[in-house]
Amino acid sequence: MALLKLENITKTFGGLMALNDVSLEIEHGELIAIVGPNGAGKTTLFNIISGVYRPDKGKIIFEERDITRMPAYKRAPLGFGRTFQIPRPFNSATVRENVAVGAMFGSLAGKVSVDDSLEIADRYIELVGLEAHKDKEAGSLTPVEKKMMEMARALAMKPKLLLMDEAMAGMHPKDIDEMVRFLKKIKEKENIAVVSMVEHVMRAVVGLAERVMVMHQGSKLVDAKTEEALTEPRVIEVYLGRPPDESK
Amino acid sequence: MVKYYPLIPVLAIYLVMFLIGFYIEGMWQMVALLAFYCALGQSWNIFMGMTGYVDFGYVTFIALGTYGMALGISYTHQYEWLGIGIIFIGLILALFLASLSALLESFIALRLRGAYFAIACIGINEGLKHFIEGARIWGGSDGIIFYGALIQAFGRETSNHLTAFWADFAVFIIAALAAILNIYYMRSKIGYALTAVREDEDAAKVMGINTTKYKTIAFLTSGLLGAAVGAFAWGVKLAHVYPGDVFVIHYTIECIVVVLLGGAGTLLGPVVGGLVYGLSKYWLAVVLPGFQLLVFAPIIIIIIVVFPEGIIGFVKQKTKSTPLARYII
Numbered sequence: 001m002a003l004l005k006l007e008n009i010t011k012t013f014g015g016l017m018a019l020n021d022v023s024l025e026i027e028h029g030e031l032i033a034i035v036g037p038n039g040a041g042k043t044t045l046f047n048i049i050s051g052v053y054r055p056d057k058g059k060i061i062f063e064e065r066d067i068t069r070m071p072a073y074k075r076a077p078l079g080f081g082r083t084f085q086i087p088r089p090f091n092s093a094t095v096r097e098n099v100a101v102g103a104m105f106g107s108l109a110g111k112v113s114v115d116d117s118l119e120i121a122d123r124y125i126e127l128v129g130l131e132a133h134k135d136k137e138a139g140s141l142t143p144v145e146k147k148m149m150e151m152a153r154a155l156a157m158k159p160k161l162l163l164m165d166e167a168m169a170g171m172h173p174k175d176i177d178e179m180v181r182f183l184k185k186i187k188e189k190e191n192i193a194v195v196s197m198v199e200h201v202m203r204a205v206v207g208l209a210e211r212v213m214v215m216h217q218g219s220k221l222v223d224a225k226t227e228e229a230l231t232e233p234r235v236i237e238v239y240l241g242r243p244p245d246e247s248k
Numbered sequence: 249m250v251k252y253y254p255l256i257p258v259l260a261i262y263l264v265m266f267l268i269g270f271y272i273e274g275m276w277q278m279v280a281l282l283a284f285y286c287a288l289g290q291s292w293n294i295f296m297g298m299t300g301y302v303d304f305g306y307v308t309f310i311a312l313g314t315y316g317m318a319l320g321i322s323y324t325h326q327y328e329w330l331g332i333g334i335i336f337i338g339l340i341l342a343l344f345l346a347s348l349s350a351l352l353e354s355f356i357a358l359r360l361r362g363a364y365f366a367i368a369c370i371g372i373n374e375g376l377k378h379f380i381e382g383a384r385i386w387g388g389s390d391g392i393i394f395y396g397a398l399i400q401a402f403g404r405e406t407s408n409h410l411t412a413f414w415a416d417f418a419v420f421i422i423a424a425l426a427a428i429l430n431i432y433y434m435r436s437k438i439g440y441a442l443t444a445v446r447e448d449e450d451a452a453k454v455m456g457i458n459t460t461k462y463k464t465i466a467f468l469t470s471g472l473l474g475a476a477v478g479a480f481a482w483g484v485k486l487a488h489v490y491p492g493d494v495f496v497i498h499y500t501i502e503c504i505v506v507v508l509l510g511g512a513g514t515l516l517g518p519v520v521g522g523l524v525y526g527l528s529k530y531w532l533a534v535v536l537p538g539f540q541l542l543v544f545a546p547i548i549i550i551i552i553v554v555f556p557e558g559i560i561g562f563v564k565q566k567t568k569s570t571p572l573a574r575y576i577i
Contacts, residue, residue, distance in 0.1 A: 050454050076456025090447035092513075093440075101440050105456035114436060157456065 001064060003028045003193050004049070004161055009058035011044055018044040019055070020218040026161065029191045031183070033205045033226070035198050036215035037238060042197045043085070045215070046163055049195075050082050051075045062161075077109045081159030081192075085166040087146035089153075091139030095130055096121050098138045099152045106157025117156075124152040128182075144171060155186065164196040168204040180207040200239075205230070214238065251435050254515050254577045258427045261519055262286070266420055280416035282526040284481045287423035288499075289506035289518030291473035294430055295466045296504070297513035298439065300446035301361075304500050305353070305369025308376060309346045309471040311494035313478030316342025318392040318489045325397035334401060335410075339479050346475030347468060349376075354464045361449070370497065377495035391490035398487055407487075415485035419477060423519075426473045431515050433466070434577070442466055446513075509551055511558025515577050520559050524551075 004026040011019040019041045026032060034042050047053045049060065051072030060068045062078055081102070090098050099121035103112060112120065125134055128148040133141060138149060147167060154162055168176045187194055198205050205212060205226065212229035214222040216238045222229050229235060262283070269279030292306055320338025324330055330337070349372070357368040381389040398407040433439045441462040444452035452459055482494060502525070510521025528547060532540035555562040560576065567573050 052450070052454065072453040073456050073458045076454065080454075082454050084451065088448045088451040090444050090451075092447060093443050097440065097443070101444050101452075101455060101457075104437055104440055109456055114440070153455070 002026060002061075003030075003063060005059075005061040006045075006049070007059040007061065009045070009048060009055045009060070011048060011053060011055050017218050019048065021058075022215075022218075022220050023058075024213060024220070024223070026193050026195060028160065028193055029187060030193045030211065031187060031196075031209050032194070032211045032213065033196050033198050033209035034213050034215060035205060035229075035235075036221075038199060039217070040215040041218040042199075042215055043165065044218075046082070046165055046195075046197060049161075050080055050163060073105075076105060076157060077107055079107045079158070079160035080163065081106065081154035081157040081161070082163040083147070083150040083154050083165055083167055085169070085197075087143065087150045089138035089141070089146050089149055091137065093138060094135050095125060095138055095141070095149050095152075096134045098149060099124055099156045102153040102156035103158075106159065108158055120156055121152070124156045125149075127155070127186075128152045144175065147171070155190075155192075158190070159192055162192050162194045164194060166197055166199060168196075168201050169199065171201075173203060176201065176204050177207065180204060183208060202230070250574065252431060253574050255427060255431055257575055258516055258519050259424060261523070262420060262424055262427075269416075276413070276416070278526075278530055280419065280481075281530060282523055283416065283419045283423055284477065285502070285506050285526040286519045286522035287419050287426060287477045287481075288474065288503050289510065289522045290423055290426035290430060291470050291477060292503040293470075293507050293512065293514075293518045294426065294433060294473070295470035297507060297517070298433065298442040298446065298466055299463055300512075301358075301463070302366050302504065303369050303467075303470075304366040304497065305357075305371075305373040306470075306474060306503055307494070307496060307499040308349055308353075308369070308373040309474035310478035310482065310499060311373075311376075311489075311491075312345040312349055313342040313475030314482040314489045314494050315386060315392070316340075316345045316475065317479035317483030318394050319386065321401070321483075322392055322394040322397045325394070325401040328401070330401075332402075335484065338483065339476065342475045342479035342483070343472050346471045350468045350471035351464075353471075354460075354467050358460060358463050358467065373495055373497065373500075377491045380491045389491055391488060391493075393488040395487035411485050411487055415480045415483075418480040418484070422473060422476045422480070427515060427519070429469060429473070431577075433469070434515065438462055438465060505548060508558060509548065511555075511560035511562075511564070514558065514560045514564065517558050517560040524559065 002025045006022060006024040009019050009022045022045065036042050048055050051070060054069060059066060067075060096118060100117040103117035103120040125131055128151055130145060130148055133145060141149060168179055183194060186192060196208060209226050212224065212226050213220060214229055214235045221238060222232050222235055265279050265282060269276040296302055317338035320341040321334050324334045324337050353372055357365050360368055380386055386392060398410065402410065441457045444455065444457055445459050445463060449459055506521040506525045507518050509524055511517030529544065532544055536543055564576055567576055
């Protein structure tokens with residue numbers, strides 16, 4: 001049984017076709033990267049999955065349940081977690097409170113008290129290595145720390161599916177390697193499917209993903225194992241253009 | 249229990265205010281005015297402080313509360329067996345009218361954000377005022393005068409006592425209740441959800457927070473407390489109500505100033521704000537009659553510039569990681 005199934009999703013903004021008949025299946029515990037140049041429709045796809053937008057056409061099935069028309073806040077408790085391209089911490093709250101919000105309203109919603117949530121938060125804060133900043137206001141963190149805090153917040157939601165929006169853009173290669181190791185470890189431990197969206201940090205794609213979906217101008221170009229996808233001529237063409245002799 | 253320690257200074261301030269008013273001759277009126285500002289600030293803070301939405305129509309709730317009390321008393325005063333019960337009927341009517349309006353407003357206005365929300369609230373307030381005046385319901389622009397009804401129900405002496413003491417006493421109770429609700433919300437899921445809404449509403453939704461639900465809870469609570477303040481501080485105390493007197497945006501602005509002076513989203517802030525605002529307004533009116541507003545405005549501007557997070561926001565930063573911190577939020 002697939003964890004998440006997108007069936008022929010189409011989304012237009014005015015005259016712009018942001019997504020054109022995109023289908024995708026994600027299994028439990030899979031690590032998949034969605035790759036594509038700027039404007040390929042990756043963020044729109046993420047917003048459709050997490051419920052920020054509704055598709056014009058197509059269906060979204062999560063664990064055999066049709067959630068196409070379900071608002072975002074109802075999806076989170078089913079097991080969705082998300083981080084944002086530009087971190088969106090709740091600035092005036094402390095790191096601990098931020099992460100606790102994840103525990104409180106994620107898939108554990110209704111099952112944990114505020115105190116439990118704070119305890120869960122402590123655990124994930126330690127996991128991402130922010131113990132020292134636990135009681136700081138989230139707004140005062142550095143950009144990388146904010147990303148780690150968002151990661152902890154998303155993980156505290158105990159998701160089955162973690163959507164990571166450009167989590168590794170702008171990070172130092174060493175940090176990226178560490179993040180990749182971290183994600184793999186988490187995935188093993190908690191059986192989370194991770195969908196990470198990547199524009200051009202190929203280091204992350206190669207290190208992390210088992211499968212890659214390449215998008216181009218709103219359509220799915222390639223969906224294959226990582227090595228295959230990245231050597232695929234059509235993918236190279238999207239990123240680098242055609243070799244000069246062929247374009248004549 | 250440590251979670252509720254910040255209530256101690258708030259309730260202590262209310263108690264001291266009450267004792268000063270009760271035991272020192274001639275202080276009751278001033279203390280009652282201060283309690284009025286504290287109660288309103290505290291009530292308003294539950295919504296605005298926690299969500300960051302600025303409700304310019306807040307006075308609608310106070311006004312409807314006043315009307316509820318006026319209607320309750322003037323319709324039921326002839327039933328002698330109800331006794332003091334008519335005040336409770338008035339209060340229930342006040343809360344009922346306020347919740348109707350809160351639900352209506354949250355249905356319309358809470359879908360809007362920022363300035364649009366503020367404008368929609370002003371619109372509802374003005375609309376209601378003109379509706380009452382134009383449709384001539386509830387006495388139209390002549391309002392409802394129910395001091396006679398009070399006397400008929402309770403006799404002259406008890407009525408005097410009611411308007412001069414118990415009405416203000418009720419405001420103290422409401423102020424304390426508002427403080428308790430405030431901290432209860434802050435410490436529960438509701439507070440976390442509202443903080444998330446204030447900081448980033450869209451991210452909050454993706455995190456699984458039903459933003460509309462939590463905003464409505466805060467809005468309703470804040471509105472009901474405002475209505476209760478109106479029912480006693482304007483209703484029972486003055487024993488009359490005119491639409492032109494109660495649906496006045498001026499009072500909303502006062503709430504905003506009280507909360508911002510003290511520190512929005514803090515527990516002690518509205519109390520300190522209410523004291524500072526009430527005292528300086530009172531004092532300036534005595535020493536500089538006629539010029540008070542001219543002097544008052546720059547004072548408020550200076551305070552806001554020096555303490556952008558409010559007085560308590562500033563104190564909170566200064567007392568961080570001292571033993572005092574657990575008493576101040």
